[in-house]
Amino acid sequence: MAECVPSRATGMEGGIVIKDDWPGYSLELFTYPEHYREDIESVYIPHGVIMDRTERLARHIMDDIGDHDMVVLCVLKGGYKFCSDLVEFIKVQCRNSNKHLETRVEFIRLKSYLNDQSTEDLHIIGSQDLSVLRGKAIVDTGKTMKALLKHVEAFEPKMVKVAGLLVKRVSNVVGSLPDYVGFEIPNRFVVGYALDYNEYFRDLNHICVISEIGKVKYKI
Ligand code: HPA
Numbered sequence: 107m108a109e110c111v112p113s114r115a116t117g118m119e120g121g122i123v124i125k126d127d128w129p130g131y132s133l134e135l136f137t138y139p140e141h142y143r144e145d146i147e148s149v150y151i152p153h154g155v156i157m158d159r160t161e162r163l164a165r166h167i168m169d170d171i172g173d174h175d176m177v178v179l180c181v182l183k184g185g186y187k188f189c190s191d192l193v194e195f196i197k198v199q200c201r202n203s204n205k206h207l208e209t210r211v212e213f214i215r216l217k218s219y220l221n222d223q224s225t226e227d228l229h230i231i232g233s234q235d236l237s238v239l240r241g242k243a244i245v246d247t248g249k250t251m252k253a254l255l256k257h258v259e260a261f262e263p264k265m266v267k268v269a270g271l272l273v274k275r276v277s278n279v280v281g282s283l284p285d286y287v288g289f290e291i292p293n294r295f296v297v298g299y300a301l302d303y304n305e306y307f308r309d310l311n312h313i314c315v316i317s318e319i320g321k322v323k324y325k326i
């Protein structure tokens with residue numbers, strides 16, 4: 107399925123690399139909502155693997171953040187599962203290491219995709235008064251992330267860090283990479299774990315590859 111390589115730029119871990127030829131696991135190996143049976147092709151990243159990787163990211167964040175309190179900015183809607191699980195792991199690790207770290211959660215909503223294509227329009231809805239940033243589920247060209255960071259800088263935060271569960275391998279990269287990356291994946295459209303296709307599939311626990319039937323069925 108994958109390997110983990112350090113990022114060339116920073117020497118830090120750039121996420122678990124999922125290779126171009128990874129087809130995903132057969133649907134027969136896992137459970138998923140029955141109503142999506144024909145709409146997904148394979149389980150690309152199982153829920154358990156997402157959770158284990160997120161736990162590790164929480165550890166990296168704790169190591170870097172020290173004793174600073176933080177404001178977590180969750181990028182809706184696609185980032186809500188990742189953000190919620192990441193914050194939970196941070197809280198558990200705090201309790202286990204007797205740290206007193208205050209975490210506040212703010213939400214912002216972004217919308218830039220129609221069907222499986224990125225549109226030119228980026229809508230930012232919500233949130234003021236920010237000091238630290240976290241919790242975006244997916245980064246492809248980095249265009250959205252760049253616009254969002256510009257928006258956040260206006261609030262003059264002391265420190266800004268970005269966590270992304272998925273980073274896509276694309277040639278037209280605009281912004282920089284997140285500070286914490288869960289997985290680096292090929293440039294293909296995935297759904298589940300709060301990632302949608304026209305608002306469908308957010309209720310799927312695994313990250314999956316959508317089928318042609320699914321694409322047509324939920325197209326608008
Ligand atoms: N899936 C769902 N939403 C997205 C994706 C994706 O692969 N890329 C950007 N937004």
Ligand code: MG
Binds near residue numbers: 184302303304
């Ligand atoms: Mg979406």
